[in-house]
Amino acid sequence: MGAGWAWGWLFLLLLLVGLALLIVLVVRLAGGGAGRGGPGGPDPEEGRRRARAILDERYARGEIDSAEYDERLRRIQER
Structure with a gap:
């Protein structure tokens, strides 16, 4: 009965990590990335x-x- 809670916490942790990675990816793509010369590259x-x-x-x-x-x-x- 207690094992269900462990899987729930693990799922929540993985979900939060995935969401954070998705946000970072969207921000980098929208901002052109660091060290690049804009949409056309360096x-x-x-x-x-x-x-x-x-x-x-x-x-x-x-x-x-x-x-x-x-x-x-x-x-x-x-x-």
Whole structure:
């Protein structure tokens, strides 16, 4: 007779977890998700700006030389 209560609590817990996951999914889909550039996906220009900033930092720290910097910059601009 007491086993019915245990199954009821388990069902209620699973129902609440499922409902919470559904709410999170709906909010993420409606909001466009975190880190995306909107409905069309990531903004390619933003990616180029970020790549250029990283490249500039590496050059400034002396991790790459001028020839490698120029080559990588050319590849970033081709995209």
